[in-house]
Amino acid sequence: MVAAPRSQADVNRTAILAHLGSQGPASRADLARALNVSPALITQLTRDLLADGLIEELEAASSGGRPARMLGLVSRDIAAIGVKVAPDHVALVEVAIDGAVRRSVTAVFDAVSPLAASRLIELVGDFVSDSESAILGVGVGLPGTVAQQGIGVVDSTQLRWNQVPLGEQLRRALDLPVVVENNVNALSIAEQLFGQGRDFDNILVVTVGNGVGAGLIADGAIVRGRAGGAGDLGHVPVREDGPLCQCGNRGCLEAIVGQSALVTDARSIRLLGPDEGIDDLRALADAGNDDAREIFAHAGHQLGRAIAGAVNLLDPEIVVLSGEGVEAWAHWSLSFDRALRSALVPGKRGTPVAVERWQDDRWAQGAAALVLATPFDAQGVAGDQGRLVRERLVASIEAKP
Template structure:
């Protein structure tokens, strides 16, 4: 029987997040809200009370029977900083224990500049040292690429043009804070476990569409990272043997066919878009009834549906969550996607639900911040020493309250 230990860790963070968002609650209320057993909630809250993170409050009113004791957070001062790194911009957020954004900022960024890492470090340092900052537990960084060990943070990224960049070490040295670095889709998947559609499921496939195509897999409550942190490269599934060149160096990858750059290129080549126009213009044309623009999105939807059916057939998730910049045009992807997906699934998996979430750009940075919120209870040790340091800061933030 699989161990429940890793899922227990996520539930500890989820209890803190729920109480931060909704206020005091009884153990029975928590069990219902988080869709876990009352026995598990009793065990987890006992640990959180012993750590000094929760406190017993007054009894709740009762319609008969024994009144329930309410639990509340000892303090809501602890925060986490999340950083999204994209080829052309940075997005930073500071979130509370409930995952809600307290402040944010976005700025231009040139990932291929020789001074890129210095500029990134300077901006993050300015953000965390702001007078508005709370008691920061640590910094999470999400980016398009491979990170072999989250707590070390050495990055390989074709999108950013980075090879073996020691980003975690650079940030820790400059900030004097714990830092975890992760693939951006994996970071979003952690956020889905804590705050999103994946909260009630132990087997979730998170798929993002935008400049690239990525996937994050939660299996039996555990994030699947692969041998060196590279699991989930859905965008590099080979689709057309002699297809267009992908940024990874191969030809005919899914990403090279349905990423936003590929859609724009197809529209320009087909005379649908003039040179200089981009994905927003293509979406506007489709919204306005352009048959050529709609066909481009429909073809992308068909290809995504076929590829995703293969992934669902292989890993058998309980739910698929679709999000990313590309979902802003989802009404043009959806019909062809649905037909291709359902017709390509094996019969027993054709009922797998697919949920499309609304998108805001700071979701990437929120996902990176969720890494920090989940790390203090990381029993698997994925974050290495950074998990211990974040836990110490979490407990210290309680002890330092007025």
């Protein structure tokens, strides 16, 4: 058998470690299928990893005959840093290669401050310096458009950033690989690696908060579009004479179902005062207020029809809903499900919908998943930063006694 070239072998070694970390113990046959490489190559590479002391054989129970030999990680002392950037705060997490969040911090942040970049660099640098693990790199998820993950130039209306070279600034300050991506795309990768989408290759992730975003994984790969702007579901036009959206158009989906829009609707009928917000509206609905429940129900109907259009067009195996908005899902769900199922074409009415309990650090975990997913980056989306992440993992392997 001809040995694999060194660079390709390194990629496959990394992929084996990442797969065992994110998916748990697997047999050699399972690894060959999952990574789309030959059983002979898997045997060769796992032999090397066993010799390095990075994986171990686990004997699984058998229903008869020879028990299957499962492989698992020996050490999980390898991690990635995830950063979620919002207009008013930053969430940071350290995520082990198996997807477990080891530690997390949330800090106040002012995205429009002239010192925003230096403040972000300080926060990330301090968090990295406190780690006792081998850090593979830093993933950053934020609301906006990033044309190339590995370059990381950001345009964001929510953050009020225009062509901010965030990736370059962080790489220069931290001396680590840095991958930057739209936050919903990052969350979608986390769902694929660690969440309810892990058993599917075609996943539609929809987030509901002040905006409405979507991330699409097709045939196991994130769909980014021409310049990283795919999935902007919130700006699908719903009503021609609808309310003005922050993008400047009228009747966008998020201008009708986003949390700010729901609060505006509630204030227009004097259900909420000028100092009350979405938490107060949800509390009213929880207490049985009919007007509050109707506001959420109307939003659920509109969202259901919009997602039905996306499912009819994109044909995912599963839809995963997340974001701050799902905290009030009890008041969205009935009208959402009715609208969704009635608007789907017959062959897609059985498409499952999973609702993920919203947690702020889940978004940051998604950003870390940008780094942990680079071994599966067959399309080279992470560019040179993906190569550097793989090199750091191989170096950390070789440095172990």
